[in-house]
Amino acid sequence: MIKKNIATNEFGFVFNPATGDSYSSNPMAAEIIQLMKENLSLNEIKKMLLDKYEVDKMILEKDLDEFVGLLKENNLLSN
Amino acid sequence: MNENKSPLVIAVTGLNAIDSPGPGVAVIRALRDGMTQPIRIIGLAYENLEPGIYMDGICDKTYQISYPAAGAEVLYNVIKSIHEKEKIDVIIPNFDAELYNFITIAPRLKALGIHSFLPDFEMFDARDKLNLYAFGKKHNLLVPKDKPIYTVSELEALGEEFGYPLVVKGKYYEAVVAYTLEQAQKAFYKISTKWGMPIIVQQFINGTEVNIAALGDGEGGATSIIPMRKMYITDKGKAWAGITLEDDTLIDLAKKIVAATKWRGGFEVEIMKTAKDELYIMEINPRFPAWIYLTAGAGQNQPAALIKLAMGEKVIPFTSYDVGKLFIRYSWDHIVDVSKFQQFTAFGSL
Amino acid sequence: MSKLKYERPLIKKMHAGMMNKFGSQDENTPVTHIDGVSVKSLIDTYGSPVFVLSEQKIRQNYKSAVRAFTTRYPKVQFAWSYKTHYNNAVCNIFHQEGSWAEVVSGFEYKKALGNGVPGSNIIFNGPDKHIDEMQLAIENDSLLHIDHFEELYLLIDLCARLDKKARVAIRVNMDTGVYPMWDRFGFNYENGQAWQALTKIIESGKLHLVGLHAHIGTYMLSTAAYGVAATKLCDLATKCKAELHTAVKYIDLGGGFPSANTLKGAIGQVPTPSVDEFAEVITSTILNYGFNTEELPLLILESGRVMIDDAGYLLGTVLANKKLSDGRKATIMDFGVNIMFTSFWYDHKISPAQEVSHFNEDTVMYGPLCMNIDIVRETVNLPLLNRGDHVVVHKVGAYNMTQWMQFIAMRPNIVLIDTNNHTHIIRKAETLDYLQELELMPDHLKRKN
Known part of the structure; x- marks a missing residue:
């Protein structure tokens, strides 16, 4: 899942020490990254977010898939 | 009146002290040296890697501002919101491209209490590339002849009028010295594909380049004039080192320009001095040059004088300066933590 | 417990140079x-x-454009450019405000008539006026702005047949220092074509020359170009008076004022001058030209975009x-x-x-x-x-x-x-x-x- 050495902070900044790239994220993305760092699976994360936020399951699924794709593209995932 | 102990807040743009530098950092250094009262410097940056944002002892705080293309309205709103936090007293814009917007909003900034010392549009337009020849003609100053052209067929007649070599220039950038009609045509096609129309054809002037940094008081008087010759230039044509000169003809020329335009603010004149000692005005840049710190070093601190003029104080024109003062530009690797970069990039202030 | 508002997760790379906006x-x-x-x-x-x-905005735009000119010049008339927006409701807002109609085709012409615009307050422009449309315009005493010699000859012919004098102007194209030059419309000033057309009009005896028209381009960012255009039309007007013994009644500077939209590919900020700035250049040029006060021509403007964009x-x-x-x-x-x-x-x-x-x-x-x-x-x-x-x-x-x-x-x-x-x-x-x-x-x- 998400690379262990990815640094995040309270402002939603993400830093990839392996590439030197910095990222900014919105609170939703920061929360998901945090949950991923806590080793939760995507399904668990989806469930948690559905409970917590006013969002349609289909839309969340699409957004999450896209987001994971984005993380992968940016070399932030380990597998 | 109450004695106001709070520092004078001065906002400055052009913090890109890189290989082709903006004047901001040099202006700030001059202010830090030359202002007798306490000052607080607010940097205004367009990009997140402008060194002046991160350098120690330059800006007390830096804000991101919108690119000139966003327009005067957006700029006004950005400056206004910064002003609400910082209470800016004076603003010194340092880029050609941003001046139009700053001149546009200057009266409204004044109404907010933000002073500036800028030329008006009439002065600004008079020295524009496209109007410079007419300006020279009107005031009996030498300016190389030029003409904007739109078709390649106009080159032949101009070749006869100007003689070869001549200079084929793009609207914004790039210039080629052409020695034959064929070369001029080639340059026309090459540059017009890249930069569009018109193409500017200019008479070629052979000589030594000399630069002048000057400060006009807005009433026809020159508060300061410092002539300088570049001793060495980088491959981008920027000064690597330069030296102050003693030459009354240069000072007279600058005085004439100030008197003719009633220039208000800082400006730079690029001059070509021919073998016959003719002084051709190649360009007038409507702001301080990047080498402006040399004026402070030579005893005429132009940025500090500009602040006084902007605040409505009387400034007695300088009469002397140190001749033979050199500046040598150097680069310097400044170490910054990534968090500062992140913060400035994301929040637009540091 | 009510759920929190959701926002799609977003992560953005921070680039060197360009700022995240x-x-x-x-x-x-x-x-x-x-x-x-x-x-x-x-x-x-x-x-x-x-x-x-927004009807309110349309009326505001119109009023402020009119104000920009009437505070500087005594005789001003706007004509609504139908091609910009010819929905009848919109046209009628302009007509209620006092605007004439400026049309470039037969159907626009008929629309203007249908909207109750008196024929004499309709300006008929454009290179493609059909004979029956020209006839209708002549019968309604409208202003025909001639675009080319073929049209000029047709019109002379038509007037002879109808035994009625058409009120005409010519469209003049010219070098105003702005490129590309719109020299495909009307008669060229510099090469003498415009003067030739004016001479022909007077010599024919069949047409009543009342105006001079120029429309130098669209989305013009230079006020100076209008000064040049106004000067050249004034030159022609003076020459008409002196050599053809005909005083033109109006000068029509067309439209072309920009709105505050952003043109694609504009390198850097291209500030758009306001209507006031155009008005200043145009009216001061005409006022300073040297007409007698009583001979000052009516100034017609055919602004479209700036009124409604x-x-x-x-x-x-x-x-x-x-x-x-x-x-x-x-x-x-x-x-x-x-x-x-x-x-x-x-x-x-x-x-x-x-x-x-x-x-x-x-x-x-x-x-x-x-x-x-x-x-x-x-x-x-x-x-x-x-x-x-x-x-x-x-x-x-x-x-x-x-x-x-x-x-x-x-x-x-x-x-x-x-x-x-x-x-x-x-x-x-x-x-x-x-x-x-x-x-x-x-x-x-x-x-x-």
Whole structure:
């Protein structure tokens, strides 16, 4: 899942020490990254977010898939 | 009146002290040296890697501002919101491209209490590339002849009028010295594909380049004039080192320009001095040059004088300066933590 | 416990040099209402997409343009440029305000007559006036602006047959220092063509020369060019008086004033001069030219765009979000170049129509057509929009509702918000019946049951 050495902070900044790239994220993305760092699976994360936020399951699924794709593209995932 | 102990807040743009530098950092250094009262410097940056944002002892705080293309309205709103936090007293814009917007909003900034010392549009337009020849003609100053052209067929007649070599220039950038009609045509096609129309054809002037940094008081008087010759230039044509000169003809020329335009603010004149000692005005840049710190070093601190003029104080024109003062530009690797970069990039202030 | 508001997760790489555009949040301030009417209610009532026009803004624009000129010059007349927007309701706003009509085709001419504009207050421009249309214009005593010699000879002929003198002007093209030069319309000043045409008009004895017309270009950013144009028309007018013993009654400087839209590919900021700045140059040129006060010509302006562009909005809805093969984000809207022709040359400002967070992203904005060039904005920085969210496109009042295409999608409703904030449909959304009304079916292709 998400690379262990990815640094995040309270402002939603993400830093990839392996590439030197910095990222900014919105609170939703920061929360998901945090949950991923806590080793939760995507399904668990989806469930948690559905409970917590006013969002349609289909839309969340699409957004999450896209987001994971984005993380992968940016070399932030380990597998 | 109450004695106001709070520092004078001065906002400055052009913090890109890189290989082709903006004047901001040099202006700030001059202010830090030359202002007798306490000052607080607010940097205004367009990009997140402008060194002046991160350098120690330059800006007390830096804000991101919108690119000139966003327009005067957006700029006004950005400056206004910064002003609400910082209470800016004076603003010194340092880029050609941003001046139009700053001149546009200057009266409204004044109404907010933000002073500036800028030329008006009439002065600004008079020295524009496209109007410079007419300006020279009107005031009996030498300016190389030029003409904007739109078709390649106009080159032949101009070749006869100007003689070869001549200079084929793009609207914004790039210039080629052409020695034959064929070369001029080639340059026309090459540059017009890249930069569009018109193409500017200019008479070629052979000589030594000399630069002048000057400060006009807005009433026809020159508060300061410092002539300088570049001793060495980088491959981008920027000064690597330069030296102050003693030459009354240069000072007279600058005085004439100030008197003719009633220039208000800082400006730079690029001059070509021919073998016959003719002084051709190649360009007038409507702001301080990047080498402006040399004026402070030579005893005429132009940025500090500009602040006084902007605040409505009387400034007695300088009469002397140190001749033979050199500046040598150097680069310097400044170490910054990534968090500062992140913060400035994301929040637009540091 | 009620759930929290959701926002699509977003992560953005920080680039060296270019800033993430958090600094320009105010560009994305939501526009939830137009003239006090909510965008949502407009879309609920009139569908999406829908064009919305502000009558108040139109009247304001007109009044301030008139003020710009009348405070500087004693005799001024505006003529509404029909091609800019010829919906009758819109035309009548201008006519109520005192505007004449400026038309460039027979059907526009008839529209103006139908709107109750007196024939003598209609200016007929353009290179394609049919003979029957010219005849109608002559009979109605309208102002015919001649574009080419063929037209001039036809008109002389026609007047001879009708035994009626047409009131005419010639359109003059000239070098005003702005390129490209619009030398395809009218008679050239510099090469003497214009003078030749004027001489011919007077010599014919069949035409009544009343004016001189120039229209130097569109979306002009130089006020100086109008000064040059005014000077050259004044030169011609003086020469007419001296050599042809004919005093022209008016000088028509056409239109071409820009609106505050952003032209595509503009390198750096190209500031657009205000109507006041144009008025200053034009009126001071004519006033300083040296006419006797009683001989000062009437000044006619045919401004279109600057009067209505910012009074028009297009409201639309997000259909989908997509990621392109190169990683760029794309947003598909329910409106495209079919109804927003001007997106070919403007980067239209687009605002979200509902509350948004300050997180935003660059996206390509596509229209709904199955056509690759259907691009509304090549790149626009917007908050994270979801399917069903609404947007407001600004400054679409000029040309879009005359140049729109009936391609793939039909044209939507046009709604006018009056000065009391009441809404009126001024053109109904097209229907299949409307679309097929003019179609005819040959017998052999008729469906047999």
